[in-house]
Amino acid sequence: MQEVNYLIGRQxxxxxxxxxxAYELLxxxxxxxxxxxxxxxxxxxxxxxxxxxxxxxxxRILGSHRGFINMDLDLLLSDSLGLLPRDRVVLExxxxxxxxxxxxxxCRALKEEGFQLALxxxxxxxxxxxxxxxxxxxxxxLLLTPPPQLAGMVEKFRPxxxxxxxxxxxxxxxxxxxxxxxxxxxxxxFLAMPSVMEKKRFDESGATLLKLMDLLIKDAELxxxxxxxxQSPGLTYKLxxxxxxVSLRLRGEIQNIRHAVAILGRQQIERWVxxxxxxxxxxxxxxxxxxxxxxxxxxxxxxxxxxxxxxKDNPDAGEQAFLVGILSLLGSIYDIPLDEVLANLSxxxxxxxxxTTRSGALGDLxxxxxxxxxxxxxxxxxxxxxxxxxxxxxxxxxVKAYGWRDGML
Numbered sequence: 001m002q003e004v005n006y007l008i009g010r011q012x013x014x015x016x017x018x019x020x021x022a023y024e025l026l027x028x029x030x031x032x033x034x035x036x037x038x039x040x041x042x043x044x045x046x047x048x049x050x051x052x053x054x055x056x057x058x059x060r061i062l063g064s065h066r067g068f069i070n071m072d073l074d075l076l077l078s079d080s081l082g083l084l085p086r087d088r089v090v091l092e093x094x095x096x097x098x099x100x101x102x103x104x105x106x107c108r109a110l111k112e113e114g115f116q117l118a119l120x121x122x123x124x125x126x127x128x129x130x131x132x133x134x135x136x137x138x139x140x141x142l143l144l145t146p147p148p149q150l151a152g153m154v155e156k157f158r159p160x161x162x163x164x165x166x167x168x169x170x171x172x173x174x175x176x177x178x179x180x181x182x183x184x185x186x187x188x189x190f191l192a193m194p195s196v197m198e199k200k201r202f203d204e205s206g207a208t209l210l211k212l213m214d215l216l217i218k219d220a221e222l223x224x225x226x227x228x229x230x231q232s233p234g235l236t237y238k239l240x241x242x243x244x245x246v247s248l249r250l251r252g253e254i255q256n257i258r259h260a261v262a263i264l265g266r267q268q269i270e271r272w273v274x275x276x277x278x279x280x281x282x283x284x285x286x287x288x289x290x291x292x293x294x295x296x297x298x299x300x301x302x303x304x305x306x307x308x309x310x311x312k313d314n315p316d317a318g319e320q321a322f323l324v325g326i327l328s329l330l331g332s333i334y335d336i337p338l339d340e341v342l343a344n345l346s347x348x349x350x351x352x353x354x355x356t357t358r359s360g361a362l363g364d365l366x367x368x369x370x371x372x373x374x375x376x377x378x379x380x381x382x383x384x385x386x387x388x389x390x391x392x393x394x395x396x397x398x399v400k401a402y403g404w405r406d407g408m409l
């Protein structure tokens with residue numbers, strides 16, 4: 001296989017209900033420096049498009065959502081855009097594009113062909129007046145347009161039929177402000193990274209979930225698992241909502257835990273118990289960004305476990321890696337110390353070491369996952385080689401993790 005020289009970054013875009021509706025696909029390279037490197041924007045974007053379409057397919061990368069793809073002038077004028085499904089992608093015009101009659105006419109033609117267009121990192125400028133009547137979405141960077149200036153900026157766009165997407169949303173206050181001003185879409189670390197979200201109290205249902213996880217780790221009898229669920233009817237309802245929401249291929253809904261185990265299998269129920277920790281009462285569907293984030297991290301680590309030389313002889317490596325991925329996020333989501341979480345679970349020492357000190361092979365996978373989630377950095381090629389992984393290994397695991405809903409079934 002041809003050597004892979006890039007990775008695919010994917011950042012969620014949320015709607016006003018804080019549910020995922022799209023992803024921005026971002027070019028990522030792995031080099032000697034611990035930074036994303038893009039030497040040629042056209043080549044980078046073309047790589048993302050080609051890899052998404054022919055290498056893995058849109059369904060695995062995007063699921064049922066749209067994908068925002070950055071466009072420079074050469075790519076925007078290229079006939080290769082005809083390869084893209086018009087109902088699945090949004091062409092994102094970079095802020096570096098010069099406004100020319102050629103650009104305006106090309107955008108008008110693409111819009112007539114059925115593409116959606118967005119202006120990236122945009123600040124109001126009368127020079128864009130013709131484009132304002134063509135594009136569908138305007139992305140406003142909160143670093144370029146601070147919150148005190150947002151209301152005036154939005155007012156300037158009122159005559160045009162555009163929707164607003166807030167970029168670099170990093171606090172709940174910024175999110176609420178943009179939502180109150182009429183923004184439809186939101187993107188940023190506040191929405192994609194649980195570590196900066198408001199922490200939640202670890203309530204009774206969370207404690208029950210930890211008990212369930214411990215029973216499943218110990219391979220307890222089904223009757224004991226059902227008994228634990230009966231202690232929390234609300235938790236049972238939450239879990240069944242989550243399982244049913246991703247069980248579209250099944251005939252009929254899952255009615256109870258015994259039915260769920262029979263249909264999905266014990267391992268999948270274990271996964272959903274783990275994921276249920278990230279489903280708040282107000283948003284129980286799989287489009288919740290916390291469920292997405294937790295599942296992608298855990299599935300990425302699971303898929304990479306079989307490729308790590310230090311784990312190849314461990315038949316339980318995949319399940320252990322998945323669990324480490326889930327548990328590594330609990331401290332960011334809940335107001336509960338990691339030590340307290342570990343005290344309630346019967347975990348092998350290797351898992352505890354990975355979670356507390358990022359040591360061992362599982363610790364390697366956790367460090368790698370955390371690094372890839374920071375969109376402004378990429379893993380060092382030397383470090384990947386040192387731990388026995390290739391960039392192709394990482395990319396393959398990424399793509400499989402992005403398709404986690406199909407994988408869970």
